[in-house]
Amino acid sequence: xxxLPQSRESDFESIEKAVKDCTSLAxxxxxxxxxxxxxxxxxxxxxxxxxxxxxxxxxxLKNFASIRSRELFAIxxxxxxxxxxxxxxxxxxxxxxxGFKAGNNARIVDEIVDRGGVVFSKTTTAxxxxxxxxxxxxxxxHDAGHITGTSSAGSAVAVACGALPIALGTQTAxxxxxxxxxxxxxxxxxxxxxxDRTGVLKTADTLDTIGLLGSSxxxxxxxxxxxxxxxxxxxxxxxxxxxKEKYAQKKTLRVGIITDQFKGYSKYDSEIRADFDQLIESVxxxxxxxxxxxxxxxxxxxxxxxxxxxxxxxxxxFQEEYSHGTAMSxxxxxxxxxxxxxxxxxxxxxxxxxxxxxxxxxxxxxxxxFLVTSSTATPAPKLGEREVDDTCLIWSFFGYPVLGVPVFKxxxxxLPYGLQIVAPKFCDFPLLSFGQLIIDRLxxxxxx
Numbered sequence: 001x002x003x004l005p006q007s008r009e010s011d012f013e014s015i016e017k018a019v020k021d022c023t024s025l026a027x028x029x030x031x032x033x034x035x036x037x038x039x040x041x042x043x044x045x046x047x048x049x050x051x052x053x054x055x056x057x058x059x060x061l062k063n064f065a066s067i068r069s070r071e072l073f074a075i076x077x078x079x080x081x082x083x084x085x086x087x088x089x090x091x092x093x094x095x096x097x098x099g100f101k102a103g104n105n106a107r108i109v110d111e112i113v114d115r116g117g118v119v120f121s122k123t124t125t126a127x128x129x130x131x132x133x134x135x136x137x138x139x140x141x142h143d144a145g146h147i148t149g150t151s152s153a154g155s156a157v158a159v160a161c162g163a164l165p166i167a168l169g170t171q172t173a174x175x176x177x178x179x180x181x182x183x184x185x186x187x188x189x190x191x192x193x194x195x196d197r198t199g200v201l202k203t204a205d206t207l208d209t210i211g212l213l214g215s216s217x218x219x220x221x222x223x224x225x226x227x228x229x230x231x232x233x234x235x236x237x238x239x240x241x242x243x244k245e246k247y248a249q250k251k252t253l254r255v256g257i258i259t260d261q262f263k264g265y266s267k268y269d270s271e272i273r274a275d276f277d278q279l280i281e282s283v284x285x286x287x288x289x290x291x292x293x294x295x296x297x298x299x300x301x302x303x304x305x306x307x308x309x310x311x312x313x314x315x316x317x318f319q320e321e322y323s324h325g326t327a328m329s330x331x332x333x334x335x336x337x338x339x340x341x342x343x344x345x346x347x348x349x350x351x352x353x354x355x356x357x358x359x360x361x362x363x364x365x366x367x368x369x370f371l372v373t374s375s376t377a378t379p380a381p382k383l384g385e386r387e388v389d390d391t392c393l394i395w396s397f398f399g400y401p402v403l404g405v406p407v408f409k410x411x412x413x414x415l416p417y418g419l420q421i422v423a424p425k426f427c428d429f430p431l432l433s434f435g436q437l438i439i440d441r442l443x444x445x446x447x448x
Contacts, residue, residue, distance in 0.1 A: 012219025078167030106199030149179030174392030315339025
């Protein structure tokens with residue numbers, strides 16, 4: 001069924017207003033004491049925090065006077081534990097790196113800090129941002145017996161339970177959109193290259209993408225607008241504003257539907273397919289038209305190509321960690337074993353098909369402004385169950401921006417799941433605006 005997210009005091013907008021109302025450092029510190037208490041209480045229940053220091057949080061607030069006018073003034077950010085942070089440890093979900101301090105911030109962390117944001121905590125991640133999450137850690141706040149998704153799970157849980165309004169994540173396959181879907185929050189994977197990845201764990205160079213998980217599109221848009229790379233060193237930066245202006249002039253949006261073009265769609269939960277159809281009927285209007293995209297057979301070749309690139313890259317980047325034997329999870333070791341058996345020729349061939357297939361898919365966006373599909377094939381599976389393949393990694397493979405919108409809830413399982421919206425590369429701002437249009441339209445119809 002369609003169920004829209006509810007407003008909370010922990011949402012980005014509420015916190016933004018509250019901190020702006022603080023007229024002194026004492027006021028701000030008093031307000032933050034409540035945020036800290038809330039965070040610690042919720043973490044004791046859902047275990048999403050990897051490292052946290054009250055003293056460090058309060059130390060950052062001492063810059064009150066100098067950061068008060070900045071775009072992200074005193075917004076508390078969760079930072080997935082694959083980003084370097086100057087003060088808090090960066091362990092990448094592995095006991096091998098326990099206690100490691102990088103001594104510097106990742107570029108994106110500095111961008112947030114420079115704009116007044118607060119590095120509130122490091123959130124849990126799967127081991128080396130891949131798959132393995134230890135039992136009893138990072139619990140789904142909707143049902144602890146179900147998984148939270150892949151590696152950005154700690155960030156998703158922190159937002160979902162109301163501990164933080166926004167958090168950094170990364171996606172190489174589906175590590176933002178899946179946790180967002182399973183935990184019922186907004187997930188935003190920008191265009192590949194929108195953020196500088198300096199100081200961020202590498203797993204696959206042509207796939208790794210920095211993104212955000214948040215309580216609202218407003219927070220995603222404000223953070224992205226403040227922090228994406230737009231100076232002269234980034235030659236594509238002007239294209240984001242060009243797309244923004246182009247889409248602002250459109251009176252009608254054409255939206256393509258992706259369902260059974262992906263062969264795995266036949267395994268999607270029947271409730272998800274029915275809810276997806278219902279949503280399209282609810283949003284469709286004179287200004288938004290929907291049409292099923294013609295068959296695109298080659299998208300069904302992408303999962304094995306992605307696996308070749310991913311596994312081979314893991315076997316290269318984690319040779320040293322692999323030598324630690326049982327200190328690495330069997331799941332990660334198995335993926336590296338697979339990667340070690342992939343030849344350089346097969347890896348190179350898979351890499352060459354990445355830009356080739358994207359150039360074959362790009363013409364779809366000559367006909368459609370956006371594409372829509374469900375975020376995941378099912379609501380969150382039970383612990384120990386395998387996830388059903390979905391389309392998330394296809395869009396990561398292409399480098400397109402993607403937005404996960406939490407608009408569904410299963411009647412059968414009482415669990416959330418999301419709508420996935422895909423846009424052409426560099427069309428990040430129109431993508432966020434279209435996501436908000438869907439939320440607003442569904443909200444207006446629910447009150448009629």
